[in-house]
Amino acid sequence: MKFFKALATAAALCAAFSVQARPIEAIQKDGTILLATEGQFAPFNYFKGSTLTGFEVEVAELVVKKMGLKVKWKTIGFDALLTGLKQDRWDLVIASHGITEERAKAVTFTAPHYCSxxxxxxxxxxxxxxxxxxxxxxxxxxxxxxxxxxxxxxxxxxxxxxxxxxxxxxxxxxxxxxxxxxxxxxxxxxxxxxxxxxxxxxxxxxxxQIAAAVNKGNTGLADAWNKALAATMADGSYTAISTKYFNEDVRCH
CATH class of the missing domain: 3.40.190.10 (Periplasmic binding protein-like II)
Incomplete structure (x- = not known):
């Protein structure tokens, strides 16, 4: 009996980790997007007391607002961020990931939000x-x-x-x-x-180039994010945050 219970548990775990990434429609229906970052990489993402802040955090919250959504944050060690994304533990990661060929095999990158x-x-x-x-x-x-x-x-x-x-x-x-x-x-x-x-x-x-990442092939979410990010760059709100942190506009030119 224990053997069959173990099999059932294993099957449940496999099912939990084989869930497809949430498409933009499901996120819009829920009204909240789950974002993950490290929280230990000032000035991009870090804690000021118990408050998560930083350039990327502020930019992400601006983008999410443009998308008409609310944001829920998760912080975890940098090395586990993309792994958790592939396991559908969050919708999007924004944590100063440089776009590389190796990473692009595992995730879908959004448009870059800064160059460094x-x-x-x-x-x-x-x-x-x-x-x-x-x-x-x-x-x-x-x-x-x-x-x-x-x-x-x-x-x-x-x-x-x-x-x-x-x-x-x-x-x-x-x-x-x-x-x-x-x-x-x-x-x-x-x-x-x-x-x-x-x-x-x-x-x-x-x-x-530094960009946020979504699960591989979740292009609907990436496109929605890119549209909202472009809007923040066009209306001056991105520039204001960038100038606040760096005294310059750090977008990729």
């Missing part, structure tokens, strides 16, 4: 470019495009990956690594907020 890239940060002013990473120990966050691109620098001594970008930064501060590669806007904010820490901003290792 990976910047070298070090305490030693001589470590500025990808070339200068030769023979050095470099910190990056697990599951990021920063990791993928640092791996291409064949001359590095060692790459250390950390569960959060904050952990990678801490490794640089404590001199466990020689350099840290992260988003250029994150780098600029960290240096500005910690003027006495000794952070030296270097050059860009690569440039990338």
């Amino acid at each position: 890239g990976g910047m070298v940060i070090a305490m030693d002013p001589a470590i500025r470019s990808a070339k200068d990473l030769g023979g050095k120990i470099v910190a990056v966050q697990t599951g990021t495009s920063y990791l993928e691109n640092v791996q291409k620098v064949a001359t590095i001594k060692e790459m250390k990956n950390f569960p959060t970008d904050v952990d990678a930064r801490s490794a640089l501060v404590s001199k466990r690594v020689d350099a840290w590669v992260t988003d250029r806007f994150v780098a600029k904010e960290v240096a500005a907020k910690n003027p006495d820490a000794g952070f030296k901003l270097g050059e860009m290792v690569f440039i990338e």
